Amino acid sequence: MVSLVRATNLWGYGDLVRELGADPQPFLSRFHIQPGVEYEEDAFIPFEAAVRLLEVSADELNCQDFGLRLSRWQGMDILGPIAVIARNAHTVLDGLESIASYLYIHSPALKLTVASATAGADVRFTFEVVEPGLPYVLQSYELSLANGARMIRLMGGPEARPRAISFMHEQRGSDAAYSEALGCPVRFGQKWCGFDLPQHLAGKCIVGADPETRRIATKYLESNYLPSTATLSERVAALARRLLPTGQCSVETIGDQLALHPRTLQRSLAAEGVRCQDLIERERRDQASKYLAEPRLHLSQIASLLGYTEQSTFNRSCRRWFARTPRQYRADLKLSGVSSSPASAD
Structure with missing residues (x-):
C-alpha cells in the first residue's frame, strides 16, 4: 500500500538546503515533489518520496543530522487541525493521546502507540514508520522525534522534556545536535523507537487550553476526514x-x-x-x-x-x-x- 503524508512534513526543507549551500530544486525534482507544495493548504505528497528525499539530502549534503536540523522549522503546527485538538487538551497526556489517535490523518504510514501506564511509572510512547517496502529511514525517525520533543514543550511548558528518547539506530549526529533538538537523554541501538514521559508531566494541565476550541476542531476533523x-x-x-x-x-x-x-x-x-x-x-x-x-x-x-x-x-x-x-x-x-x-x- 502506497501512503501519502501531509506536505507540511517538508516545512523548512528549502531553507535548510540553501543554508547548507545547495539548491533544493534538483532534489525535489528527483522525487517529483512540486516546490512550495508544503505551504499549500491540506496538500499531500507520496510518503516514500518525502522520506527518501530526506535520506538522499542528508547523504549528498554530508549532513547526518539533517532531520534534527529540519525540526527547527517545524513542530506541532505541521499536524494542522490535529495540533489544535492537542494544544487544547486538558493534560499533556491527553494531548499526546489525541495526536496518537489522529496521526493516521497526517499519514497512515506513521504510528504512535501509547502503552498502558502503571501508577507512578513513566508513560511510554512507541513511534513507528509502518510503510512496507522501505529501508530504515533514519532521518524521518529523528525528525519525527525532534518534532515530538517540541510538541511536548509547547503543551507542557519550556522546561518540559521526555525522560529519554530511544532510537533503534546508532548515533549519527554530534552530541550537541541531539541535545539542541531533543533536550533530553538519548539512547541508541534500542529495540524500539519513541520516548518515556514522566508521570508528573503526563498529568500536567495545558495552560490556556480551551475545551470549546478543542470541540470545534474535533468536529471539523471528523467532518472533513472519513x-x-x-x-x-x-x-x-x-x-x-x-x-x-x-x-x-x-x-x-x-x-x-x-x-x-x-x-x-x-x-x-x-x-x-x-x-x-x-x-x-x-x-x-x-x-x-x-x-x-x-x-x-x-x-x-x-x-x-x-x-x-x-x-x-x-x-x-x-x-x-x-x-x-x-x-x-x-x-x-x-x-x-x-x-x-x-x-x-x-
Whole structure:
C-alpha cells in the first residue's frame, strides 16, 4: 500500500538546503515533489518520496543530522487541525493521546502507540514508520522525534522534556545536535523507537487550553476526514482530492492506497453504481470550480493543482465541464459575484 503524508512534513526543507549551500530544486525534482507544495493548504505528497528525499539530502549534503536540523522549522503546527485538538487538551497526556489517535490523518504510514501506564511509572510512547517496502529511514525517525520533543514543550511548558528518547539506530549526529533538538537523554541501538514521559508531566494541565476550541476542531476533523464507516466510493473521492495535486491520481494509485488491485477496486465500485474514473472526474471538476473562484491563483497553478501537466488539457476539460474556457468561467463567476476578489490572476 502506497501512503501519502501531509506536505507540511517538508516545512523548512528549502531553507535548510540553501543554508547548507545547495539548491533544493534538483532534489525535489528527483522525487517529483512540486516546490512550495508544503505551504499549500491540506496538500499531500507520496510518503516514500518525502522520506527518501530526506535520506538522499542528508547523504549528498554530508549532513547526518539533517532531520534534527529540519525540526527547527517545524513542530506541532505541521499536524494542522490535529495540533489544535492537542494544544487544547486538558493534560499533556491527553494531548499526546489525541495526536496518537489522529496521526493516521497526517499519514497512515506513521504510528504512535501509547502503552498502558502503571501508577507512578513513566508513560511510554512507541513511534513507528509502518510503510512496507522501505529501508530504515533514519532521518524521518529523528525528525519525527525532534518534532515530538517540541510538541511536548509547547503543551507542557519550556522546561518540559521526555525522560529519554530511544532510537533503534546508532548515533549519527554530534552530541550537541541531539541535545539542541531533543533536550533530553538519548539512547541508541534500542529495540524500539519513541520516548518515556514522566508521570508528573503526563498529568500536567495545558495552560490556556480551551475545551470549546478543542470541540470545534474535533468536529471539523471528523467532518472533513472519513470515519471507518465510510463507503468505498466516499473513500475514493476523498483520496482523489488528496492525490490530484500530486499528478498521480489514477485508478492504480487509488487502488494502492486502498490495498486493492485496480480490477477489484473497479468491481467493488460497480457494486455501488459508480466508476473510479467518474469519481476522479467529478472531484477534479469540483476542485476546478473552487480554484477558479479564487482570483489569486493563476490558471497555470490551477492546472497543476488538478494534476494536469499541460494548460491545454485543462482548457479542454473546462470546455467539457462548463462549456467555457477557464478564463470565460472565471469571468462569469466575477460577474455573478461568486469570485472572492475583483482582481484576477490570469
